[in-house]
Amino acid sequence: MADYSLYLVTGRHLLSHGKVYAQALEEALQGGVTVVQVREKDLDTLEFLEIARQSKALCEKYKVPLIINDRIDIALAVQADGVHLGQTDMPVHVARSLLPPGALIGVSCNNVEHVKQAVHDGADYIGIGAVWSTTTKRLTSPVVGVRGVGTLLDALDASNIRTVAIGGISSSNLLRTLHGAISSSGRRLDGVAVVSDIFASPDPFSAAKRLRDIISLHNNHVLQQRSLTEVPSRYTPDGIKSGIINIMRLIRESSPLVHQITNVVVTNQSANATLALGASPIMATAPEEMYDLSRIPGALLINFGTVKDKEGMILAGQFANDAKKPVVFDPVGVGATQFRKTTAAELLGTWQASVIKGNAGELAALAESNEVQSKGVDSVGSGFADSASFVKALARKERCIVVLTGPTDWISDGDIVVRLDNGDKMLASITGSGCMVGTCIATFCAGANLTDTGDDGVSNMFAKGDMLLGAIGGVVALTLAAEAAAGRKDVFGSGTFLPALIDELSRLTSDTVRDKANIQVL
Numbered sequence: 253m254a255d256y257s258l259y260l261v262t263g264r265h266l267l268s269h270g271k272v273y274a275q276a277l278e279e280a281l282q283g284g285v286t287v288v289q290v291r292e293k294d295l296d297t298l299e300f301l302e303i304a305r306q307s308k309a310l311c312e313k314y315k316v317p318l319i320i321n322d323r324i325d326i327a328l329a330v331q332a333d334g335v336h337l338g339q340t341d342m343p344v345h346v347a348r349s350l351l352p353p354g355a356l357i358g359v360s361c362n363n364v365e366h367v368k369q370a371v372h373d374g375a376d377y378i379g380i381g382a383v384w385s386t387t388t389k390r391l392t393s394p395v396v397g398v399r400g401v402g403t404l405l406d407a408l409d410a411s412n413i414r415t416v417a418i419g420g421i422s423s424s425n426l427l428r429t430l431h432g433a434i435s436s437s438g439r440r441l442d443g444v445a446v447v448s449d450i451f452a453s454p455d456p457f458s459a460a461k462r463l464r465d466i467i468s469l470h471n472n473h474v475l476q477q478r479s480l481t482e483v484p485s486r487y488t489p490d491g492i493k494s495g496i497i498n499i500m501r502l503i504r505e506s507s508p509l510v511h512q513i514t515n516v517v518v519t520n521q522s523a524n525a526t527l528a529l530g531a532s533p534i535m536a537t538a539p540e541e542m543y544d545l546s547r548i549p550g551a552l553l554i555n556f557g558t559v560k561d562k563e564g565m566i567l568a569g570q571f572a573n574d575a576k577k578p579v580v581f582d583p584v585g586v587g588a589t590q591f592r593k594t595t596a597a598e599l600l601g602t603w604q605a606s607v608i609k610g611n612a613g614e615l616a617a618l619a620e621s622n623e624v625q626s627k628g629v630d631s632v633g634s635g636f637a638d639s640a641s642f643v644k645a646l647a648r649k650e651r652c653i654v655v656l657t658g659p660t661d662w663i664s665d666g667d668i669v670v671r672l673d674n675g676d677k678m679l680a681s682i683t684g685s686g687c688m689v690g691t692c693i694a695t696f697c698a699g700a701n702l703t704d705t706g707d708d709g710v711s712n713m714f715a716k717g718d719m720l721l722g723a724i725g726g727v728v729a730l731t732l733a734a735e736a737a738a739g740r741k742d743v744f745g746s747g748t749f750l751p752a753l754i755d756e757l758s759r760l761t762s763d764t765v766r767d768k769a770n771i772q773v774l
């Protein structure tokens with residue numbers, strides 16, 4: 253069976269200055285390309301044939317399948333291994349009847365209908381694109397996005413058709429592409445198809461090798477995760493409490509930076525909550541400072557309550573991913589407007605969140621579920637019928653920790669679900685308590701980021717440390733502080749509750765966590 257993992261699509265016009273086609277192709281093959289497609293859109297037949305012949309000789313030398321784009325006659329003439337067909341090219345069954353038995357046929361797919369048709373037609377593989385925007389080809393269909401690729405993979409059902417993503421893939425977004433493109437049942441891409449990042453490079457060998465190394469890193473990570481069959485002992489209620497206490501100590505000792513791009517309503521109280529926990533807040537929004545901030549140990553919170561600063565949010569998340577810093581995403585009011593939905597999709601398509609936190613209405617909107625509605629930033633009704641299954645499924649889909657807040661808080665990494673029953677109804681009487689949960693989660697994730705053990709799957713590819721523990725710690729800290737504040741004699745209402753809440757965050761002790769945190773692991 254063909255290995256689609258690094259699928260090169262050529263294009264002679266893209267060659268870097270002074271490069272010769274055959275030389276560039278051979279360097280790419282030496283760098284680890286596993287399939288080659290010859291794609292020439294503006295060559296006469298004779299020139300195309302010559303390029304295809306050269307490609308065939310090199311592909312044979314490196315034992316790599318050769319695919320020809322669009323042209324069945326050329327594929328037949330050079331005895332290529334197959335063809336790639338677009339939606340307006342020759343139908344699969346006609347191509348099949350012309351090609352020798354066993355020929356590979358690939359089809360371009362941009363939406364679920366294309367995918368279903370390709371399965372029905374018996375294609376061998378599909379090219380899903382464009383996953384990112386690209387300048388190599390003028391796109392006539394919308395960009396699918398990393399999360400959209402997962403939706404197309406859902407449409408493959410049990411078929412054994414192979415899949416590659418194409419469009420704008422480079423070494424800077426490959427890991428995000430491989431990690432984020434996953435179906436609800438856990439089906440992943442078989443590979444990625446790349447044009448310019450390899451073929452326009454002055455050094456196609458190094459360009460292909462860089463991509464190859466990222467693919468190996470991702471594959472190793474997947475294998476490592478598969479070998480984790482049991483719930484690790486640190487995720488018993490007592491294990492979790494010990495983990496939270498350890499993170500609390502680390503935050504107080506090391507005071508990590510918690511960079512927060514948040515909304516104007518809560519900026520002040522979020523900064524104070526961060527300080528109360530022992531960390532250092534910075535509420536910076538200018539795109540120009542995102543790189544420098546990402547180099548300082550800590551975590552990033554992106555709360556789009558007043559949806560501004562999108563450029564800064566995009567850059568901050570990308571830099572944080574590069575630096576393996578936690579990214580906590582609080583999509584405040586995402587169900588309220590189409591603009592918020594589009595913005596959330598764009599952000600989540602660009603970087604990998606470590607934790608997504610929201611109320612039932614917000615998370616329903618993100619998951620495109622109608623089970624719970626929102627009114628502005630608030631959730632309407634009593635929530636999900638089965639909150640545990642909901643958070644687990646969303647965590648699997650978004651490839652991160654999901655925190656569903658409410659009278660009971662539910663947290664999942666896609667395998668384990670944790671139920672937390674602390675807090676006080678006074679939290680609902682102040683504005684921004686949900687945003688403060690996000691801040692506390694980001695602060696605990698910053699602490700967890702300092703504890704990376706690098707073993708048994710704790711470290712993930714985009715943020716070092718145990719993000720599940722960080723998310724639980726943040727919720728536990730705020731809800732226990734709320735209980736303590738609400739029980740104080742000097743608290744008479746929401747006006748005195750807020751400062752008491754900040755005080756109690758700073759006074760939170762190991763004993764309180766051990767004795768009062770109400771944690772169940774499901």
Ligand SMILES: Cc1ncc(COP(=O)(O)OP(=O)(O)O)c(N)n1
Nearest residue numbers: 321336337338339360379380418445
């Ligand atoms: C692997 C792969 N996927 C998609 C395409 C695009 O093919 P098509 O839709 O035929 O468009 P053109 O390449 O002809 O512009 C591809 N070539 N390879």
Ligand SMILES: Cc1nc(C(=O)O)sc1CCOP(=O)(O)O
Nearest residue numbers: 381382386388419420446447448
């Ligand atoms: C040939 C092609 N097909 C696409 C599709 O969406 O079907 S995108 C694309 C060009 C991909 O080039 P690059 O890797 O340089 O971005």
